[in-house]
Amino acid sequence: MTRTPTPDLPGSHPSLEVSGLAYAYPDGHQALFGVDLTVQPGERVAVLGPNGAGKTTLVLHLNGILTAGAGRVVVGGLPVARENLAEIRRRVGLVFQDPDDQLFMPTVREDVAFGPAAAGLRGPALEERVGEALELVGLADCAERPPHHLSYGQRRRVAVATVLASRPEILVLDEPSSNLDPSARRELADILRGLGTTVLMVTHDLPYALELCPRSVILSEGVVAADGPTVELLSDEPLLRRHRLELPYGFDPRSVPLPRP
């Protein structure tokens, strides 16, 4: 819990520490009531919760778009604060739910380059970053295409690449599986598993959480209501029901192979 920012030593701090985070929107509606969550480097954690549980609000705090009303957020040892915002936003790679919101540049290449370029990278170093990030999501040959000519699944993967290009400390995905067909879903899962980055995934797609994340937390009514191995949370049917979560019909979390940690 030291507060000195030492970005050069990844691993010496948790990737993400959220403590006592509370927030009310300007209109008075309070969405978070004291969230505590710590994610260690390399972990993949799912944040589960019904609509309206405050998931998106939480996500927007992680890179300082919303400012905590109370409590704090620390990313890799660096507190989220106005003076750190640029570095925080590099460290927290936020992938939005609708890739069309995220991909705002005319071509894939420029879009992926946006983050690193905003951080000052230029020329060959920039090209290398772009190539590397696109390689990671398997879309190196789409660099010159405009985003709207890609399939939805490809767009989602490019969206992941746009944040990977900044080499984030933690990848935060908002409903990564929404609107994906089964094969696109699997491709994305393969990519996320292969990254080795810390991943925080906000979803109500419980099987996807089980497939990808060994650990889950349930966010309900603005607080963390449960925190544990995904398979255990998903097997606790009363718990799920209390928080308006449901497994697909016939799905038994104990019968599927567990994700490797």
Place this chain on the structure above:
Amino acid sequence: MHVPDGFFDAPVSLAAGAVAAGAVAVSLRGARRELDDRLTPLAGLVAAFVFAVQMINFPVGAGTSGHLMGGALAAILVGPYTAVLCLSVVLLIQALLFADGGLTALGVNITLLGVVAVLVAYPLFRLLTKTLPRRRSSVGVAAFVAALVSVPAAAVAFTGLFAIGGTADVPLGRVLAAMVGVHTAIGLGEAAITAMTVGAVLAVRPDLVHGARDLRRPLVLRTASGDAGAKAAPADTAATHAPTSPTTPAPPTGAAPGRRSVRPVWIAGLAASLLCAGVLSFYASQELDGLERVSTDHGIMEREREHDLADSPLADYELRDVDNGLLSGGTAGVLGVGVTLAVGTGVLLLVRRRNRTGPPATAVGGTSSGADAG
């Protein structure tokens, strides 16, 4: 459709370019102040909206249809500065990518369709919302009047430019009469659609209507009936209730779109189409961009146009005006000329005679247009 190259002489084109550049510069500063670093994404999306909304086809009846120019609408929704920027960008892209509107006439087009329309519509809208009772329907009335006036105002500006640097020797009075006549008609359609669109936004996200931001506080409800409109000001508008409101001649009560009554709108539309048809004989062709006619089935237009949207508006832009030009306009253009020949030089003026056979034919040429202000 927009003013092509060669319509105005070079000095006027350049001068209008300078005016447009100045207006854009001022707007850049103002919009920055309002939107901060949100400016580019928001203005970009709004520009895309303006571009797209121009492709929505509003049938006027009798096979005629119009579409929004959007100057007043943009000004009311996002404020004058951002509106000027959005319209300028739309016009720039239309000129560069689609050859719609001459490159040298870009300044003229931005000045007329962007600057003049916004400068007239927005202050008028603000004035009316301030003086009319604080009600949602008042916003509709204000939007209606602002849009209605903005269109002929642009036509007057067009005539002014024509007086200085027009390349045709047509008597000014005639140009003015024709332009203002036609544009008042077009303005009615523009006004009705603008008011209804603003009303639709107001119903869902009132906070997004820039021009009605002060209405956001809890409404002061008055028991008086709607007709209090003109003179009721004293009670609720605190400071500024100089009795300016009753002067507005326009049809606020009749067409109050906020009230959802369709009839006045329909009548307005009918009047618009009749007037247009009458005036069309000549200048219309230049202005009637707003109104296009398809000879056969009413449905066709909507299908055609919106079918274009099925693809990319970029890919199919040119079809917007040309398809009709081809389908109906090609022969109809000739027909229109024939009719004009028949009537001879006497037709010129904005005859209010509803030449029931002639005008529809010309109306097709109405696909046409050379200048825009509409």
Place this chain on the structure above:
Amino acid sequence: MSTGHTHKLYRHGASPVHRLPAHCKILAVLAFVLLVVATPRAAMWAFGGYALLLAAVAVVARVPPGFWLRRMLIEVPFVAFAVLLPFVAEGPRVEWLGLSLSESGLWAAWNVLAKGTLGVAASVLLAATTEIRELLLGLERLGLPPVLVQIAAFMIRYLDVIADELRRMRIARASRGFTARGPRQWAVLAKSAGALFVRSYERGERVHLAMLSRGYTGTMPVIDRLTASTAQWAGAATLPLAALVLCLLGWLL
């Protein structure tokens, strides 16, 4: 047509004209059109010369005449207008086939037609040989305020997305039996327009958040920058220079 941000006026190719940097081309076309507009209308041969110049460019750019002419249909509407001028203009009249035509009106019609057509033709050539993205980069290079260029870029990026929303709304309307026949239906269409605005604006807000999340601080990073060699400038200048000669001759002769 499916690679790059193409539009219908763009014609893929690798001709010398295609390869010219966009800012050179924009400037050349602008200068050309300005010279055309500044040419006295009585110098009819000069306009023929301009047309030949454009035709030469089209040959070099390998833009087939059919393609070119079809794209020029955008001007059809105002041709109709020009045709009317001789009937309404003032001044001495000439008799032709029993019609009384104004001489000055005839000249005005010729003037508008010739200049307008050349303007459209030049613009079509520019659009046919330049991709949208290049065009935007070119505009930026020419000193158009970056904010305007970005607004244009966002507009173009999201036009398809918004048109798609519009199309879905139309389908939803149609599925419930709605057809627009006249002003009675305007309220419904206006509701669509209003909804479209709200969606567009909200998307703009989300895009802004996405930009912030990736380190946007108010200025867009410059990722690509067009450059032009002297030879390319010279190549692009050929057209306006030739036009300048014609224009001067038009005034002198």
